[in-house]
Structures are given as C-alpha cells and as structure tokens.
Amino acid sequence: MHVKIDELKSSLGTVKGLELSIGNIIEKAMAEEVGPTPFPSTVDLREWDFKLLEKYKPFYMPFCDVCCLCTFGKCDLSQSKRGACGLDMAAQQSRIVLLACCIGAATHVAHARHLVEHLVEKFGHDLKLDVGGVNVEVEAPVTRLVCGVKPETLGDLEDVLDYCETEITHLLSATHTGQEGSNLDFESKVFHAGMIDQVGMEVADIAQISAYNFPKADPDASLVNIGWGVVDSTKPVIMVVGHNVPSAIGIVDYLQDNGLQGMVEVSGLCCTAHDITRYDPKAKIVGPISWQLRYIRSGVPDVVVVDEQCIRADSLQEAQKIKAPLIASSPKNCLGLKNRTQDPVEAIVSDLVNGKAPGALILDPEKVGEVAVKTAILVAPKRKKFKVIPSVKDVIKGAKECRKCYECRRACPNDLPITEAVAEAAKGKLDALAELYDECIGCARCESACPQNLPLHSFIVRAAEKKMKGEIYKMRAGRGAIQDVEIRNVGGPIVLGEIPGVIALVGCANYPKGGKEVAEMAMEFAKRRYIVLTSGCAAMSAAMYKDENGQSPYEVYPGSFDAGGIVNVGSCVSNPHIAGAAIKIASIFAKRKLMGNYEEIADYIHNRVGAVGVAWGAMSQKAASIASGFWRLGVPVIVGPHGSKYRRMLLGRKDREEDWYVYDARTGDRVYAGPAPEHLFYAAETKEEAMVMIAKLCMRPNDTTKGRAIKLTHYIDLSRRLYGTMPDDIHLFVRTLADVPITMRDEILKVLKKSGWKERRVPDPTLLPRLIRKRKEES
C-alpha cells in the first residue's frame, strides 16, 4: 500500500509531506495515538536539537587545517579563512562529524537490511517479533518513538528500514560541496543520523532475537566462556569475526545437524562472538576486536570466517601466513576473493584444503557453515597449528637488530615504550615486552613502521604468552531488552534519583591503558548501587578481570536491571535496548505518550533520567553515530582520551548561569536548575577523571532532595578519593539544604557559605514551553 499525506493536522500537531510505501504497519500504528513527529525528516526535530546545542556548544579541535574533499582544494581553513566553496572551519569540522555518523548509521542500517532480508527468506515475512514474551510489551521502543509505528512481524521491519535508508541518503547529501553551510545545522543532522542509527540497530537486534531465539530479556542469560585460554586448541578451530551473525550460525547449525558438536571449536571475536554465544552458549569468545591479530598469529584457528565491520583489512594476508583458509561471507567485505557461492561445497573445500585458493567468498550462510566445518576438520591435521609467533630465542635475536630509531614508539597510538622494551629483550629480558601486552591495542602499527621489519607485535605476544594462556573468564551472554516489569520497579527510584544513575559502558577497545579500566569502572559503580549496562567490546573487557576470589564481574554482580546489576545487553546492535530502557522509563513508568513523540520523551529523559554513556575505547564511525543517538535523547556520553579524535566536543559551561534555566512545568517560570548534566559529549583524560565525571553527570534537575543527596554523596566521595579534595562546584548542585548529604553536612555548609550560596526551588523541569501546564499569566 502506498500512502501519501501532504498535510495532516491533528490536535497534536501538523505532519507534512509524509509518504510511505508500506503494508499494514500504519493501520497497526493507528491503534495508539501518534505524536507530532512520526517518521521525522532531517528538519522536524531541528528546534529540539538547537535547544540542546544552545546549552552544549560545540568545541572543535580540527585534525587538519585544510579541506581536501573537492578539486577546489586543498583549502587552508586556518585562522578564520574560508575555503573556495565558502565553508569555514567550524562548519567543516561538523561536516566531518556528520560524515562519520552517516558512515556509522549506514553500516548498522545495511547490517539490519542484510539480516532482515536473510531472516525473511528463511522464516517468512509473518514471523512474529518476540523479544521477551509477556515481559516485554514495548518490543521496539526506539522504533515506536521515532517512527510512530508498532512493528509486529519481520516484514514490518523492512518498512522501517526503508525510512532509515531514505534519511541517511538525505543526510549524506548534505555533506556535498555547496550544500549545508552552518555548523549548527550540520550538528542537528549529526543528531538525526544518530537517531536513525538507533532505529537501524534496534531493527537488527529485535529481528535476530525473534528469529534465532536469543535470550529474551533474560537477566539470567548463560554465563559463557571468554578469553584466549578457553579455546581447546587440540580440536579443529574455526574463528569467526565481525558483526553479522548468520554465517556463524550456519556453522553452529551444521555442527548440530551432523552430530559434530563438541568436535570443532567455534571461537569468536567482536560482536559476532557476542551473538553466536546468544545462540549457542557453548561457543567461545576470544576477546574484543584488539585480539584479532594476536589470535590469528597464534596459529590456533584452522579456518577464519569473516563477515562485516571492524575486521582487519589484512585478515586474508594474516590468515595466509598461518596457512589457514579464510571465508568471506559478506558482500561488504569480499577481500578480493573469488565468489564461490554457486560452486559445489566439495569443490570449494578441496581448493581450500589443498591450498589452491587462499580463501573463498561465499554469500550463503548455510553453505559457509558446511564449508567452514568440513575445511577445518581436514585442514587441522595438516596445519598442526602452524603459527608465526617467533620463539623466545628468535625474539632475542631479532631485538638485537633494533637500531633504536623510535619509529615503533612514534607509530604507537598509546606511545608505549616499545623501543625500550626491545632493548631489554636484546639483553635476554622479556618482562618489559610482556608488560606492553596489557596496554597494546593490537594495531601492529609498530611493525609497519619498523625499518628492520621486526614483527614487534608478535614479540609482545610471545613475551606475554603465559599471561594470554591464563585468560579464562566468564561473561553473561547478551540478554537483549529490559523487561517492562523491571522498568516499573526501578523507574521511580531512577527518576527520583534514589538509584544514583544508569551507566552504560559501550563501544570499542581503543583503550588508553587497557581494558582493565572498563572492568574497574563497572565494578566501582555496581558496588555503589548504580545500574551498569554493557555492550559490544566494552562488555567483553568488563568480563576480562578477576577479583581476589577468582571471579569475573558478571559472576559477582547480577544481570538484572536493578541497582548493583551489571547487565550485558549484547552486541553493538543491542545498544538500543539501553536507549530503549530510558525511553520506557518515560513511557511505561511516567506514562508519557510514546509513538512519534520524540521531543517530549527526549525532554523527559534529559531532565529526569540520570543516564550516562561511557565509550572508553570508542574508535569507529559506528561508535560516533551510537553516541549521537544518545545525544539527541539528551543523554551525555563520555569517551576516553582517544575519543578527542572525533574532533568535536559538546560542552556545557557551568560558570555561565544563564545557560542552565529550565521551565517549571507547573507555573511556566524560568528557573535556574544548575548544570545538570554539565556536558553532552566530553573526552576524559584519565579513568579517574571519567569516574568523577560519571557521578556528576548523573545529576538531573528533577532529582528529589533525597536523590540529589545520594548523587552528591557519590560525587563528593569519588572526588575525595581520586582527586584528594572536595569538588569546587558543590554549590551549583545543592538546591535546598535538604539536598546536602547528612554525613558531609558540616563540610558542605562551609563550602556553601564561602560561595555565597542561596536556596532555590526544585522545578518540574522542561525545555519545552508546550509542556507548561499552567502559565504564570493565567494563574
């Protein structure tokens, strides 16, 4: 059915230019009242964006003084110069941010499209969506909020993806030379890209949860094995890596269908690993993306199967070094391999086993499964786990060839003392090299830079061999959505501030000082009775840590969405369950209208839900778009120091009182609400700084006095412990004396007196004049 609406006026607002080619999804939507912005265009939420951007102004940190995107250029944009097209540096930086977010959103939406097409082909259009049975009635909170529709079947999701694809095309077109000229409008479009990204990810995850029967909002999802040491290398080993799980599932299904389970190890990295353990808890996870190179070089995998996203571009070359055939299974990542999709299985296997072809492109997940298993079984005895990690003797010999040119260190993203460690190795001492392992992100730029062609990454891996083999941990498999009943239970305490915050540790593994810092943050805040959510590589890093009893964080803390829980929602595309939880607090707990009602729900979340995203190792364009999806909802995001390379922060100024006024919805008065939350996007220099800021960014204007006192307690306590001093801005967050934590009363009163603090009222906060219930002049 094709629907075209030029202008639709209702009591809720006006919808213009709505055009949809969809099945019965609209009729389903009509059962619930739809808000003012269903299927919003690139400009429909612009006013909301500008409200946020007024408070959180962009601070640009250009990576480059020039623009080289068209043949007018290069154009020097330094010191207020404009390029040949008229663009200035601020607009150029925001344009690059938009490009990054378009790449990220397109990647997730294309992922969702491939997945949904495959699942529709396999299970049919009419397969019912089910992400949590009766425990989850709001099955797609982001899609409902953004699109104003209620998808019920796999086929309905195709319609939602049509919308996402249209929007991304519009957004990308805005980056063309001679299009958008305002940095703030670019920023608004960045927010739009992030919102679309959240929809695309949600579609992908609810489709795979429903079709593959992944854990359905299960707080007690299985504890699965993670770490290098969990892989049984005496068996044939298949390594799967990437994000789109059907080919990995093809492998598990083939093993099951042919009674081969337990005879072949299926080990994964990155998000495919998350999703394969959601399908089969016996599958094993090696680790996050940064383990890719070291795992291949170890020679443990007999076959490497890659799908899409975050896969090393040299994975084929690396697999060839260890004589392991590689199967590419995604049209987005063909690696120059011959397309063997239509060839007979036996012919492909024969070519791979006999080394006639280094790999094959197979665009059929079931065929990938059969070829991978048969090849692994036949190749394993031949390869005998051939590896390219040099022996200790060869490391020492190689180290003696080092010319101390420091090119390795200068290439290392973390400035690790590689040259110094190699010098020690030349003396026969490998401890310094082994120490690098914990902070090495596995990029191997050191090797590329070495004029002596020393395999420096492999040196590190050999030196840290013992440490690596001891990597044996437990991670709770991704549970997917948060149950409606969990939201009902914690919605009140979160909105009132009595649960001090919801911390989402998400994103990639580009850490400044290793993944351990993620685990430490997770445990610190779980201990303090925050709700800690995890996803993606960060969820894995949070698992790779043991306490004094030898337990991983997921073994110590429950998986329920409640105070003190550490809740792994799953892979990258599971992130919308985190945004969805915040949205459901507004819709289920506070009973705000959900469908197509973006502004109001975002306003609610921004002013009331003390949620903070932390992407400590954010690396990719996808991480940028994921973050921007949270920004539009008014949820602040902290990144690690490498996140400064996204080249733009969204920073509040707590010293500018005029920036922090809200409407009191009860009266319409403009009321100073304090800098809560102070920033929308911000890069922390160290873990300690991030932890203090996490506690601070959880404060919201709506906190009750009891809730604010609890939040202040954590903020002050962390400041004292990590900074050795009381915060210098307490007076901005104390609204009435009842906000002051009793145990710190005397000390805080002194600070308040010194700062000239005056009591102020706690508003019913909103940034939207239309939500004022009674205007002052009417009273």
Next chain:
Amino acid sequence: MNRAEPWQTAEIPGPKKALVISKPEIVAGMVKRAKRPILIVGHKASETEIGEEKMIDYLIRFAEVSNVTVVATAHVVKEFVNRGFQPATWMPIVDIANRLKDAEWKGLDGKGRYDLALFVGIPYYMEWLILSGLKHFSSELKTVSLDKHYQPHASWSFPNITVEKWKENLDVIVDKLKQG
C-alpha cells in the same frame, strides 16, 4: 631527534606550525612579558621522570618563581595537594580549553583573559587536538608546549628532545624566572 616534526609520525600538521623553542630563554621571556599567563598541567606530570624528580616537582618550582596561574587537569590535583601546592583550580582539559577559546571569558578570577597558555603533561594526541582547537578558534591567545615532544599546533614548542636536554632547558627557564 632534534627535528621539528611531530612525535607521533602520522600527526601531520600545517600549513601553520609551531615555532621551535631554540633557546629556553624564549619561554622565560614570554612568561615574564605576559600579563596573564596560565599553566595547564595534565596527569602525566606526576608520572614523567626528569632526572631525579617528577615533572610535577619542577612545575611547582616554575609556578613559585612566576606569576602563572596553575590549572590541574584529570586527577593530577591530588599530586599537587600531596606536595603542599594548591593550584588555582582543577578541571578537565577540554573544559579549560573551551574557556580559553571564549573571547568573553574573564578568567578564573574574573580579572580578564589570559594572554599566554602553557601546556604540559597531557597525552600527546590529546594535547595536539586541544592546541589545534585553540589555534583555530582563539587567535589572540599564545600557546606554548613545555613537553619534550614537538607540538605543531602550539604557537611555540620544543622540538623532539631527549630527557637530558629537556631538563637542561627547564632548569634554565626556572633560573631565568627566578632572576626576575
């Protein structure tokens, strides 16, 4: 290594690049001439060794012999306090940079804008970006990197130098400031 090129090889700057501090007296002179100098100290100041002491110990002496306002970033405030030195304030590096960019900002004490900002002890790539932001959006502000690696987005920076050479330079700066 005494070349004016970025420490991290791929961090290619330009067209506008920092002038090289060829003599430490240049820095001492700039600090003396500045009406409102500010020193921003990152967490690496408490980790980096210079000879027998930590960078932070040198910076405390530097602050004591000059009229510079000290801002600690990240958690380094704790190390200052432990050494009995109270910086003017502490805040994230992106926050102080965002304020320095603002032509209307009157400084931490409300007495006016800073005219010289010295940076030290921030992770190389992060300082690189912060200095880039200031170079592009705060053209009135002069910036100096006191780290031992070339920071091309500063107004002035040391080239990539050894620890020994660095210590030598820093000692001269403190001595010159002490002389008034």
